[in-house]
Amino acid sequence: MKYQLVLDYHLGEGALGPYLEGLSEGTALARQCRRCDRVTFPPERVCTCQTKDNLPATYGWKTLTGRASVIHRTYGLGGGFALARFDGADNLAVCRIDNPGREGTAAVLRATGEYRPAITIEIRGETIETID
Amino acid sequence: MVLVAGTGMTAFNRRKDGSGFRDWASEAFEEALVAAQIGRGDIDALVVASESDYFSMQLNPASVLADDFGLAGVACQRAEGGGASGQVAVHAGVALIRSGVARRVAVVGFEPSASYLSGTAVSELYGYSFDAWTDGMSGVSATALYALSAKAFMARCGATFEDFAAIAVLNRTYACDNPLAHLPLEITLDDVAESPMISDPYTRLDCSPLSDGAAALILSHPDAAPQSRRQCARIAGIGAGSDRVRLGDRADPGYFAGKQIAAKRAYEMAGIARPETEIDLAEVYDAYSGAQLQAIEALGLSQDFMDEFRSGGFTQSGRLPVNLSGGLMGQGAPVGATGIAQAVTCVRQIEGTYHSGLQLRDPPRVAIADTHGGVATVCAVTVFTEAPQ
Numbered sequence: 001m002k003y004q005l006v007l008d009y010h011l012g013e014g015a016l017g018p019y020l021e022g023l024s025e026g027t028a029l030a031r032q033c034r035r036c037d038r039v040t041f042p043p044e045r046v047c048t049c050q051t052k053d054n055l056p057a058t059y060g061w062k063t064l065t066g067r068a069s070v071i072h073r074t075y076g077l078g079g080g081f082a083l084a085r086f087d088g089a090d091n092l093a094v095c096r097i098d099n100p101g102r103e104g105t106a107a108v109l110r111a112t113g114e115y116r117p118a119i120t121i122e123i124r125g126e127t128i129e130t131i132d
Numbered sequence: 133m134v135l136v137a138g139t140g141m142t143a144f145n146r147r148k149d150g151s152g153f154r155d156w157a158s159e160a161f162e163e164a165l166v167a168a169q170i171g172r173g174d175i176d177a178l179v180v181a182s183e184s185d186y187f188s189m190q191l192n193p194a195s196v197l198a199d200d201f202g203l204a205g206v207a208c209q210r211a212e213g214g215g216a217s218g219q220v221a222v223h224a225g226v227a228l229i230r231s232g233v234a235r236r237v238a239v240v241g242f243e244p245s246a247s248y249l250s251g252t253a254v255s256e257l258y259g260y261s262f263d264a265w266t267d268g269m270s271g272v273s274a275t276a277l278y279a280l281s282a283k284a285f286m287a288r289c290g291a292t293f294e295d296f297a298a299i300a301v302l303n304r305t306y307a308c309d310n311p312l313a314h315l316p317l318e319i320t321l322d323d324v325a326e327s328p329m330i331s332d333p334y335t336r337l338d339c340s341p342l343s344d345g346a347a348a349l350i351l352s353h354p355d356a357a358p359q360s361r362r363q364c365a366r367i368a369g370i371g372a373g374s375d376r377v378r379l380g381d382r383a384d385p386g387y388f389a390g391k392q393i394a395a396k397r398a399y400e401m402a403g404i405a406r407p408e409t410e411i412d413l414a415e416v417y418d419a420y421s422g423a424q425l426q427a428i429e430a431l432g433l434s435q436d437f438m439d440e441f442r443s444g445g446f447t448q449s450g451r452l453p454v455n456l457s458g459g460l461m462g463q464g465a466p467v468g469a470t471g472i473a474q475a476v477t478c479v480r481q482i483e484g485t486y487h488s489g490l491q492l493r494d495p496p497r498v499a500i501a502d503t504h505g506g507v508a509t510v511c512a513v514t515v516f517t518e519a520p521q
Contacts, residue, residue: 081277118271
């Protein structure tokens with residue numbers, strides 16, 4: 001039998017709200033643990049220092065430069081994707097590569113708009129002089 | 133100790149005969165019931181494994197299958213852990229028996245991953261198997277995430293495209309002797325290299341297929357199995373573990389740390405102190421060719437896994453045969469059924485009743501089944517052993 005299901009989601013962003021809003025505008029908003037200073041982009045809800053003990057931690061948001069270094073990348077049917085480290089972040093981020101044909105490891109964050117905000121980078125070559 | 137009193141599974145493939153998942157699940161269940169030599173009235177509980185309601189268009193599938201199986205009145209539940217769903221269900225069944233809640237449990241896994249939806253739709257849905265709120269929003273596919281993990285693995289271990297392709301060839305070769313397999317292919321390393329690039333390093337032939345199918349086990353407390361089945365294979369250990377859901381949050385995106393945790397727990401329960409010498413057979417989760425090597429590493433199956441792999445140590449004639457069923461790449465991957473099918477292979481190999489071309493001459497005494505969901509995020513390992521002599 002034939003059947004079609006169409007779904008239109010309105011997802012509550014919760015604690016990820018500032019991060020997702022930043023992505024839509026092209027701003028790398030990272031989460032910072034005020035206890036150990038670990039900076040994560042994309043943000044961790046609970047810092048790794050919390051997994052070692054149960055002492056309380058508080059968090060704030062920190063704006064990164066938006067520059068990133070590509071560590072690993074893959075290209076294929078779905079486009080290009082990378083594991084990259086944003087300057088100032090202690091973790092890596094899975095990123096969509098906006099210009100997959102470009103060589104190099106230096107990249108910058110690009111704005112994605114409000115629909116499906118996600119970490120998207122543009123590769124600029126081996127080094128970045130300025131960010132527009 | 134829990135006995136595996138009966139096993140059943142359908143062919144894994146893309147159904148073109150108009151049948152549905154309820155047919156496949158019933159077929160597998162009935163086969164397992166007959167093998168266990170018990171009646172449906174002897175079943176206390178049903179655990180159903182299925183990854184996604186999106187695939188089946190059936191929420192609460194355990195209730196439907198309990199009715200279809202003629203098990204109305206039994207305790208029934210669904211177990212889900214992405215690609216690990218089948219073995220998560222096995223573990224749930226073992227827990228029911230070990231805790232005394234049930235004496236005989238049917239564990240049935242199914243998935244209509246191939247024929248119900250387009251491959252494009254299924255691939256998009258799989259993209260939400262990871263952190264849908266961050267990584268998933270980028271449109272990254274399962275293949276691309278596995279590829280990134282494989283790149284990290286290759287950089288650390290020196291594995292090559294050719295190593296991965298050799299696994300893709302070997303598992304399809306085994307599938308040629310498995311009449312239930314989805315992809316029995318006689319292919320070469322060049323065929324793998326020349327097939328379309330999905331997400332480098334993975335070409336189409338490095339990927340497991342989307343399959344339809346079902347598999348089932350009847351688990352039993354040792355005192356509750358029919359006398360004729362008390363020398364059957366048993367589950368000596370179960371272990372589960374998890375890793376950070378996002379690759380970028382892991383210390384090494386190429387190492388399956390959650391799998392290592394799961395294996396350690398399963399080995400401890402089974403009394404295995406040296407997995408690199410005490411295990412005779414392994415069915416591991418080869419969603420992609422490179423993932424098989426990553427699994428062998430994390431499961432601790434060799435002291436020098438790259439060297440032993442390249443010298444043939446994990447082939448049918450080697451020290452520790454891996455994925456003789458063809459694995460996910462050869463036998464196929466109807467997700468909820470996958471982990472249970474691995475168990476079927478282990479049990480039948482131990483009992484000496486596996487497909488003739490693949491049955492080990494000396495049946496294994498100890499076999500393990502390994503699955504995971506996500507990129508080795510939710511991990512489950514099960515140890516099977518022969519009956520005590």
